[in-house]
Amino acid sequence: MDGLTPGFDHPATDAARAFRMVLDAMAHPGRIVTLDGPVAPAPCSQAACVALLTLADATTPLHLAGAHDCGPLRDWVAFHLGAPLVGPEDATFALGTWDALGPPAAYRQGTPDYSDRSATLIVEVPALSAHGTRLTGPGIETAAHLSVPDPDALRGNAARFPLGLDFLFTSGAQLAALPRTTKLGDG
Amino acid sequence: MTDQAYNFAYLDEATKRMLRRALLKAVAIPGYQVPFSSREMPMPYGWGTGGVQVTAACLVPEDTLKVIDQGADDTTNAVSIRSFFEKVAGVATTEATAEASVIQTRHRIPETPLHAGQILVFQVPIPEPLRFLEPRETETRVMHALEDYGLMQVRLYEDIARHGEIARAYAYPVKVEGRYVMDPSPIPKFDNPKLNMSPALQLFGAGRECRIYALPPFTRVESLDFEDYPFTPSKAAGQDCAICGASGSYLDEVITDDAGGRMFVCSDTDYCATRVQEASA
Ligand SMILES: [Zn+2]
Numbered sequence: 001m002d003g004l005t006p007g008f009d010h011p012a013t014d015a016a017r018a019f020r021m022v023l024d025a026m027a028h029p030g031r032i033v034t035l036d037g038p039v040a041p042a043p044c045s046q047a048a049c050v051a052l053l054t055l056a057d058a059t060t061p062l063h064l065a066g067a068h069d070c071g072p073l074r075d076w077v078a079f080h081l082g083a084p085l086v087g088p089e090d091a092t093f094a095l096g097t098w099d100a101l102g103p104p105a106a107y108r109q110g111t112p113d114y115s116d117r118s119a120t121l122i123v124e125v126p127a128l129s130a131h132g133t134r135l136t137g138p139g140i141e142t143a144a145h146l147s148v149p150d151p152d153a154l155r156g157n158a159a160r161f162p163l164g165l166d167f168l169f170t171s172g173a174q175l176a177a178l179p180r181t182t183k184l185g186d187g
Numbered sequence: 188m189t190d191q192a193y194n195f196a197y198l199d200e201a202t203k204r205m206l207r208r209a210l211l212k213a214v215a216i217p218g219y220q221v222p223f224s225s226r227e228m229p230m231p232y233g234w235g236t237g238g239v240q241v242t243a244a245c246l247v248p249e250d251t252l253k254v255i256d257q258g259a260d261d262t263t264n265a266v267s268i269r270s271f272f273e274k275v276a277g278v279a280t281t282e283a284t285a286e287a288s289v290i291q292t293r294h295r296i297p298e299t300p301l302h303a304g305q306i307l308v309f310q311v312p313i314p315e316p317l318r319f320l321e322p323r324e325t326e327t328r329v330m331h332a333l334e335d336y337g338l339m340q341v342r343l344y345e346d347i348a349r350h351g352e353i354a355r356a357y358a359y360p361v362k363v364e365g366r367y368v369m370d371p372s373p374i375p376k377f378d379n380p381k382l383n384m385s386p387a388l389q390l391f392g393a394g395r396e397c398r399i400y401a402l403p404p405f406t407r408v409e410s411l412d413f414e415d416y417p418f419t420p421s422k423a424a425g426q427d428c429a430i431c432g433a434s435g436s437y438l439d440e441v442i443t444d445d446a447g448g449r450m451f452v453c454s455d456t457d458y459c460a461t462r463v464q465e466a467s468a
Contacts, residue, residue: 013247020245027388056204115332166211166212
């Protein structure tokens with residue numbers, strides 16, 4: 001198979017360190033962390049690759065959207081994750097650009113008695129910056145700022161709390177998280 | 188060095204991924220109980236297998252781990268969990284709250300204020316705060332979904348009618364960000380205010396009941412109360428610690444001799460010893 005780039009050098013400790021970065025990001029919405037590690041075939045970013053190696057496996061159906069739904073990345077998923085490739089409605093994780101991922105309503109939102117059963121979207125963005133939309137809520141002492149795509153749609157997602165999606169924004173080796181609890185202000 | 192007979196942090200990678208996914212959802216939905224598939228750990232339930240699994244899923248080799256049991260670092264339970272992670276994760280350990288990056292605890296929050304970047308992992312025996320009202324999980328799930336906490340309020344108010352106060356010294360229920368009612372584990376209600384707006388990340392693991400829940404840093408956590416009967420965290424003792432003289436710390440009563448002599452001392456042994464050391468310096 002083409003495109004079989006390597007996985008983690010030291011799977012247990014590399015995944016442990018990567019998870020701590022993702023946990024740190026999720027616990028501090030808007031905080032930008034760096035995920036060192038291997039790269040997957042284009043157009044997958046390094047941060048998205050490391051996040052998937054850390055969190056996804058054969059038990060987590062994955063939706064590849066748009067340009068990410070390509071042969072080399074499909075092969076990489078099959079080899080490194082074993083995650084079944086599915087449509088948005090069945091996905092535990094989804095990977096793509098904001099436009100390619102499509103409307104948040106297409107994904108699992110959780111149920112009233114199991115609000116955790118919702119999708120996590122890994123959204124590839126051109127750049128991540130601590131400027132932009134004002135963020136408040138759990139994990140944020142006063143306010144944070146983050147460049148996010150489509151603040152209106154993300155406000156709509158937050159309004160569904162405790163249901164809703166959680167987002168990992170990735171660009172190069174950088175990652176920032178936006179759980180459903182974060183309130184988005186202007187800008 | 189890690190003992191090579193084990194995978195890093197004991198658990199296999201698939202189990203850690205499952206725990207890590209549950210932890211991220213728990214952080215994303217503060218106070219909500221995320222189910223997970225609990226694994227057999229080389230220690231019995233009641234020894235904090237839920238907390239141990241959460242700690243195992245979070246640890247990195249660079250961590251410094253502290254383990255306390257009822258505030259003490261030197262109980263059998265705390266010592267065995269600490270040496271377990273020294274062996275299977277190769278992490279450094281400490282008794283100093285301020286020096287720890289991860290603290291696993293049973294039934295206390297340290298007196299020394301936690302700082303940003305620290306993770307506090309609670310061992311939880313019964314994660315469901317509504318269980319004493321309703322034994323069926325399907326029903327308590329619905330009550331949480333509907334935010335139906337009226338029965339809980341009624342029961343607490345009955346306490347006040349009977350005892351003149353809410354007769355709960357431990358596991359005093361809290362409401363998280365105005366939404367989910369959560370059991371803070373059997374910490375004394377004295378510790379409840381420390382849950383609120385903590386700069387540290389607080390994670391809760393229940394091994395037997397297979398539940399993980401979380402409080403992200405800077406999350407609003409209110410102890411349930413009533414306008415005419417506001418929550419009071421204080422313990423009635425009104426004593427100072429007999430060893431370090433602290434007036435604001437949580438005290439345990441210890442019997443000192445066969446004649447029934449007794450004294451009150453800090454339950455947080457690191458806090459007490461540090462105060463004694465600083466006083467003599
Ligand atoms: Zn003392």
